[in-house]
Amino acid sequence: MKKTSGWNRLSLTRKEAIFGYIFILPWLIGFLALRLGPMIASFFLSFTEYAIISSPHFIGLANFVKMFTDDPSFLDSLRVTLTYAIFAIPIGMAISLAIAMLLNQKVPGVTVWRTIYYLPSVVSGVAVSTLWVWLFHSQFGLINLALGGIGIQGPAWLRDPDWALIALIIMSFWSIGGGMVINLAGLQGIPTELYEAASIDGANAWQRFWRITIPMLSPVLFFNLIMGVIETFQYFTNAYVMTNGGPGRSTLFYNLYLFQNAFRYYKMGYASALAWVMFLIILVLTLTIFKSSPYWVYYEGLRKR
Secondary structure, rough: OOOHHHHHOOHHHHHHHHHHHHHHHHHHHHHHHHHHHHHHHHHHHEEEEOOOOOOEEEEOOOHHHHHHHHHHHHHHHHHHHHHHHHHHHHHHHHHHHHHHHHOOOOOHHHHHHHHHHHHHHOOOOHHHHEEEHHHHOOOHHHHHHHHHHOOOOOOHHHHHHHHHHHHHHHHHHHHHHHHHHHHHHHHOOOOOHHHHHHOOOOOOOHHHHHHHHHHHHHHHHHHHHHHHHHHHHOOOOOHHHOOOOOOOOOOOOOHHHHHHHHHHOOOOOHHHHHHHHHHHHHHHHHHHHHHHHHOOOOOOOOOOO
């Protein structure tokens, strides 16, 4: 009788599972070595005083106590980040949805316009920041020149504590191309029969938008909201290049303050504590949005409880 090897006796499902793990092995090694390992190390360092040139010294919860009781810069960075999120995320989502609806029309050359609106979102962050530094220049910037042309005295923008954060919020709309593409994909997935039926029933454009477009697009809006919250707390490049947190800590974003503690003040232990607090803030906000989703996110085919 011919003997069969152990490999041949395995079921097809088991063989597929083995090949699957072999194919993802490089990712697993990278995750364990470059992600999970540093995360565990940072968790340990968050309970220490560590200045790189000396060994970590365990201090318990002192970093977290200092953060909430004796560090005004931490509270300022949290305030700046939340203020930015409150204004930049909803306004950016509204603009990206409006542009996606315009680009969803069947008009000549629409693919060219889609490309034009998407291109700014793939340009390097440093290059974009440098461009906007000149656009916001108080004397030679195109924005103030345009305002002067209609009789308005433009502010100092990035050198004015009252306007610096507003300038960064305005700049954030430059990169709405990514959200626009996702919204456009969602719009194209809405059955046209729904709009036709609504028009026959006498629904006007606003009613069709509010009763059909928004409910059918709510999963896409939900995704964009989650990603917007996560990206806001990781906001760094533009603030670092354009203002470096100034003037007067008016643009001191949370992630920028974390970077300053780690690589300017060499307080690696305190920076690790800041990183874990940021992780918890993002986690709480994300879970809150997920918990609210049954009340405003509609999934076709699922009956609302």
